[in-house]
Amino acid sequence: MSSKKNIEDVDLYAILDLQITATESEIKKAYRKKALQCHPDKNPDDPKAAETFHELSRALEILTDKSAREAYDKVLRAKAAAKLRHQQLDSKRQKLKEDLERREREASSGSGANNLTDEQKLAAEIERLQREGSRLLLEEQQKMKEEIQRTMGRLSEPVWDSSLNRIKIKWKAEKNDLTNGGYDEVVLRRCLKKYGNIVALIISPKKKGSALVEFTTKEASEMAVELEKGLSENPLTLKWVNERPVLTTKKDVCSSSLVSDRDYESLVLTKMRQAAERQRLIEEMMKEDQDT
Numbered sequence: 001m002s003s004k005k006n007i008e009d010v011d012l013y014a015i016l017d018l019q020i021t022a023t024e025s026e027i028k029k030a031y032r033k034k035a036l037q038c039h040p041d042k043n044p045d046d047p048k049a050a051e052t053f054h055e056l057s058r059a060l061e062i063l064t065d066k067s068a069r070e071a072y073d074k075v076l077r078a079k080a081a082a083k084l085r086h087q088q089l090d091s092k093r094q095k096l097k098e099d100l101e102r103r104e105r106e107a108s109s110g111s112g113a114n115n116l117t118d119e120q121k122l123a124a125e126i127e128r129l130q131r132e133g134s135r136l137l138l139e140e141q142q143k144m145k146e147e148i149q150r151t152m153g154r155l156s157e158p159v160w161d162s163s164l165n166r167i168k169i170k171w172k173a174e175k176n177d178l179t180n181g182g183y184d185e186v187v188l189r190r191c192l193k194k195y196g197n198i199v200a201l202i203i204s205p206k207k208k209g210s211a212l213v214e215f216t217t218k219e220a221s222e223m224a225v226e227l228e229k230g231l232s233e234n235p236l237t238l239k240w241v242n243e244r245p246v247l248t249t250k251k252d253v254c255s256s257s258l259v260s261d262r263d264y265e266s267l268v269l270t271k272m273r274q275a276a277e278r279q280r281l282i283e284e285m286m287k288e289d290q291d292t
Helices: 024-038 050-065 066-088 091-109 119-133 134-156 185-193 218-227 261-292
Strands: 158-160 165-172 198-203 210-215 237-240 247-249
Touching: 024 134, 024 198, 050 066, 050 119, 050 134, 091 134, 185 198, 185 210, 185 218, 185 237, 210 218, 218 237
Parallel strands: none
Antiparallel strands: 158 247, 165 210, 165 237, 198 210
């Protein structure tokens, strides 16, 4: 957090979206969740990411150290109580109260370590943390770094996108053949499903003896192209639309890498639109194919 702001003026629990009664386990969990979202390595274009991450780390450091947390909580509760009293006093009484408190602080400041104010005790604990370093904070930050590296590594791994790897199917069929050479969607699916799940299968509505298929996996697609012959009396020929398999990389969707419950409906609708768009593209390709 900003060095210009005193620690007693910051609500560390609010930074983590927690209450003062939160357990250490809850504090660690909240830190990991928020730190993964705002880590500078995942937000290189956000100038505030480093500051936000530093705020979270400072909150974890103080709230997971027993002595520092006790000192901080004492100051926090005292400020809350003072705020409540302040609201109940008129301006004249408030000034008298503030003067009295100031004189008490000045008197106690020179009376030795046992008479330190709560704020001074907190400052001493913060200084100790800075001097000693926080083992837990370093461990959590290392875990965070490893998690981000794993995430970024997965995003760069080659993945299979069936829409980029359609397979064209050909067989002999006369223009006026109502049986389309013995093939319909049921027959084609029976021939192809043994290799794996089929994303889409479209038979050309106008050009006889032509279809397109997409498989869920690269392995299923390659086996179908290499092995499938169809009906012995009218063999199939399977070829890649793009001449060879194409691999892409994962897109960074997280973030969230996580999808909240409220986003679930939107995600489902998006998947449905993508499926509809894919089928439309396949049908358009079939129409182009029949014109060639």
